[in-house]
Amino acid sequence: MASIVSNLCTGCKLCQKYCSVDAIGFDEATKKCVIDPIRCTECYVCIRQKVCPKDAIVPPALDSFLKQFQHVLSDPMENHGVTGVTGRGTEEVKTNDVTGRVKRGQVGICIDMGRPGMGVFLRDAEKVAMACAAAGVELQGEEHTPLGALMPDLKTGKLQDDCLDYHLLSVIVEGVTTEANLPNVLKALDKVQHTIDTVFSLGLILRTNDAGYTEALDCLEELGINYPYRGKVNVGLGKPLCDE
């Protein structure tokens, strides 16, 4: 984890204002700031912005795959190794006009774990991934989304045990299901949301008609879910165009 060199710290607490997950505390006994090693996500906001006037905050040695994973997923300036995309490394709807990852009749499930701003322990991401898998979501592998690299069995959504206590700024649980199965998935998410110690922001990726309409969301009213008013619209100018 990032750490604060105690003999350099003056206890001014300026760094606390820049911590994205409130991981910087103050030790009343020593009058020094300290970083909570459990909560720090290695997002590097405090380091990149050089917020400490005494340069007391130092980055960690990223000497294991999981430490690197934690940092790359928490810092949008980094590239994820397999997908080559910055941040959390997934293209979701942004290139769907070219990749055709989500086809007609399908729904892309895009669950931003830890967003907005609370961060996520991977044990909570596992709960949601397993709920999705049990509800019939085909989870994406590491060639499409970073979390797949920690998921030995995409059919269950279970993550490798040694990663579960890592805290990330966010990570996406991503998969595909059919439009007909969407109500089951939403019911599963409604159930699992009460078992996690964080939040997630849910996105549903759908092919639409040329005007941007899809009947697949008609099920929302029956489930008591508000119809979405925001969207990320792919306007179909990418080439070669995939129209599946």
Place this chain on the structure above:
Amino acid sequence: MTHSLHRSGNIECQKKDFIWFMYQTKSVNDKDIKPKAVQFIAVAEAQGSPNWGDVKTGPRTRFSCGEIIEKITDKSRIRGVFTSKEQVIGFLKDIKRLDLGQSVIITGVLTEVLPACQEVGVKIHSINYALGIWGKKENLPDEETLSITTMCGHHMIPPKFVQHMVSQVEKGKITAEDASRQMSDLCYCGIFNQVRCAKIVKEMAGKK
């Protein structure tokens, strides 16, 4: 990344907040993107995009146009914001005419974005719909703070920093525009809408 999708706050205020993206697809059209990126930037600038950037360098509010363009590589992601539907329409018209072959995305309130697309005559391919926040929502910051922090979807703008900035404005030490600019500088993607932020900061500071 869905860092532009899940913005929050007053819906009328969000109607003046659009995000534009140029996106290359890995192993398909991701080589020598710089000339195309430069054209995207020129079109966005001509429409008055108040902020844009490349996550590998930073936002326009912090770096010069030349600095950002100079450092564009095939790993770059070019994106920015607009503050009106008219800007979106002008942008899409020119990008459609240029036919650069890169994926183009507009994020925003659908009652604004979809008519803009219709007016330009682009055929919508797919949409990532925002279904809101689920889980332990009681631990989230207040709605006004959230409406600012969610403008950097990567959460590079901490709630405590927002509160600090609002406090500085309230004390008359800096203007709402200065505060918004400082917050924008933390969002490296360049999709932070400092114009909308300044309005929110003024409202927050005015309440104290």
